[in-house]
Amino acid sequence: MGVNAKTYTGDCLNLLMDMPPESVDLIYVDPPFFTQKVHSSVTRDGSQAFSFRDIWINDNSYADFVYQRIARMHDVLSGTGSIFFHCDKSASHIVRLILDSVFSTENFRSEIVWHFKRWSNSKKGLLSAHQTIFFYSKTDDFKFNTFYQEYSPSTNIDQIMQKRVRDDRNKSVYARTDDGAVISNGSKKGVPLSDVWEIPFLNPKAKERVGYPTQKPVRLLNQIIKLATDEGDVVLDPFCGSGTTLVAAQLLKRHSIGIDISSEAIKLTKDRLQDPIVTSSVLLEKGAKAYRQYAKDASKHLVGIDYLPVHRNKGIDGLLKQEVNNLPAFVRVQRDCEALHETIAAIKKSTKDKGACCLVVIATLNDFPDQGSDRHSSSDVLVIPSTALSLSAHLGGDPNGGRPQRPEAAYLDI
Amino acid sequence: MGVNAKTYTGDCLNLLMDMPPESVDLIYVDPPFFTQKVHSSVTRDGSQAFSFRDIWINDNSYADFVYQRIARMHDVLSGTGSIFFHCDKSASHIVRLILDSVFSTENFRSEIVWHFKRWSNSKKGLLSAHQTIFFYSKTDDFKFNTFYQEYSPSTNIDQIMQKRVRDDRNKSVYARTDDGAVISNGSKKGVPLSDVWEIPFLNPKAKERVGYPTQKPVRLLNQIIKLATDEGDVVLDPFCGSGTTLVAAQLLKRHSIGIDISSEAIKLTKDRLQDPIVTSSVLLEKGAKAYRQYAKDASKHLVGIDYLPVHRNKGIDGLLKQEVNNLPAFVRVQRDCEALHETIAAIKKSTKDKGACCLVVIATLNDFPDQGSDRHSSSDVLVIPSTALSLSAHLGGDPNGGRPQRPEAAYLDI
């Protein structure tokens, strides 16, 4: 399935006016920060209610600039849509007044705190380590996908899943059956995502490479997009810069619209979206760190196995320290986005010039073959199910098989 | 040495006007929040009831209320003094406008985020987990004691401990001795305190609780007082409620002045000062890490499995997110020095009072039972071989059996 990613060069004010009303499901706004100090004062007599018009700002253009564009964004947002407005601390209160005025106070949903660790400086005072994102919806009936986090480590998860009732004195107690056993209240998913997000900042080197000082981590955009939209929805970024939002939207199968006043920014965005080579360099942008993370994920499935990691070969994850049938044994873990036959093809390709060797594949997904298969015999790749795969097969809850699959180690020849 | 703690009953507006100018070093302001709610609570023994209405007809009257009092606070604050204003999310932008106006934008120091974990609720959207504290100083020359936190685990401590100098092109490089060794920079203190503070919420069970609504943890006030004052300085809390600020100030040897409109609050404050109770808690003293007690090795074997870690029960490593046969499923990983039957005994013991549940054990050692065993049928514990165990059995090189063992998942009854 294809998703569109449209880009426009120009002032988003004009382009927003040309867009059909209620045509967008999510707007992520990350405008150029107001770097000069914002000076403001309020009416001394307190006789008027505060609104953004009551603020005197030295350079009045910033509040006006933001107000005009937010008003248009409100128009193009669908009834179930949301806006996430990214602020820095110098003007967040001004932005919030404007949002309150356009979207109304009732539709204020959250003040999200993006918390990150940063290199310290010698400034007197507290080290700034957060930015604020305001989350407003257009109406009460907004689209929202709940995500869950781990419980606090101090929580007694095993006990709070017991059913509770109120006794005759209206005190909360654990419910028990007639014979005194506690009653389970079902399983748990975790705690709902909070409004404080700890997401690492892009490291300074990655920042240098792309050249956009305010570029946001893809993880941050991922989270916002997944919270407020479903696949096929439309995401708008009116100050798209290097196009991080559009890239994230594409990876998550959302349509996207990016606007930027700089034609260089739009060109860069287009390149990243259209040229498959540039798109794959998104991985580079996430940083070598992200790549290492990916490789590390694979190695996690090798815990307890005595092996030497192989770093410089994409088809091989490790070399077993123990020989098998007097042959060296190479191992590869099936990746998340990889069918088992692809895993096997990958390790075969990488070892074809290595002479006689034994190949081991750790299967992690549910496309593990039948145990009834008679491929056992003629095989040259040893396939071992991961712990998680063995478990999921036994629980039988997997979607891609009517009966529970029972993976066990098997020799395959593909 | 004695420190004074004075308390006054009444509207702080009047009392502030009677105070000498520039006589206070720190003001902590925690006014009734701008919410349309009635706060009420009783003390543990039920002897006193508190309630107040946080109702303001519109933004404006609240702003007016705050403005008038902040203006007076500015007067009584000394030249090196600071104000910390505690807001909740509903009115923080209004408070900041007023503070900007009275103290001026140049004296805005920080937007402090107090981040805490709390019980969840069924709210659609993000779970609120922070409150905001604005930090303004009266002048540029404000009193500030720098505190340090531990370095984040990812920081390269060796590197920052190296001495740095400028080379001939004025570039910063690490200094080296003649024979090329790096030079230590002495001990580092840590990262300067950031503007995001993770301090546990005052728990419902804490003895520190006196039954006053919106009571703040002493730890939070400790931090503020230590940052902005020295011993013998004067701390003012114009909405002192149950007197947390005065308790903290007394423990830190600062003079304090507390004002509250409720005479019950002032009485409670006086009582508390006689016998200050500060919760000593594992979480406060040792941090969340203290709870992460379960074997790290165990979690490594659960990679790829959808589960919640269980920290406070020695016999259980995790709770599967998916139910099994409509029952909650607990999991335990076999430890290195543990026979399989011991593992099974441990999880059985820990869950014996938990009502009906499914038990899963991840076997990691070679004492896995024969597949030929007929124990299969009568069992209540599901045993799954770890990846490494599956592999080692297939390679047949294990020391404790002549023939290769072939583990597969099995139900056991021991």
Place this chain on the structure above:
DNA sequence: TACACCTCTGAATCTTCCA
């Protein structure tokens, strides 16, 4: 529509029990 009351929840303590 307004409001009182009930239900559900989980963080982190208090309390008990057992070895």
Place this chain on the structure above:
DNA sequence: CTGGAAGATTCAGAGGTGT
């Protein structure tokens, strides 16, 4: 008796329900 492990308890939001 003591210390640690695990069960019991509290209470503030938010939604739901009934009057």
